[in-house]
Amino acid sequence: MSVLGPVPDAVDELICSARGCRATATWGLLWNNPKLHTPERRKVWLAxxxxxxxxxxxxxxxDFLRDVVPASTLEQVDAS
Incomplete structure (x- = not known):
């Protein structure tokens, strides 16, 4: 099976990544630090x-931001 493009990392719970914020995240900020990550890697901050x-x-x-997507489209880690 081949991957057609970058796939965001899975997220645990949809809680905003801003310091001190515990609000429900509605956005996924997909980013990549080219000095540390392969070009297809997409780390996720929630907002x-x-x-x-x-x-x-x-x-x-x-110059790390690659895309902004609805948080509801992100894969979530299976807690079971």
Whole structure:
């Protein structure tokens, strides 16, 4: 089976990644640090509506941000 493109890492629970925020995440910020990760790797930060822009800007100024997707489309880790 071949993968057609980058696949985001699976996430545990949909909680915003912003420091101190415990809101439900509605966005997945897909990023990659080319100095550390292979080109197809997509790490995920989760963001609520209030933190989507600040977290996107943080990743964007470092040229790490690759895509922003609805959190509901991300694969979740099976807790069982």
């Amino acid at each position: 609520c509506d209030d933190h989507r822009e600040p977290l996107s800007q943080f990743l964007g100024v470092r």
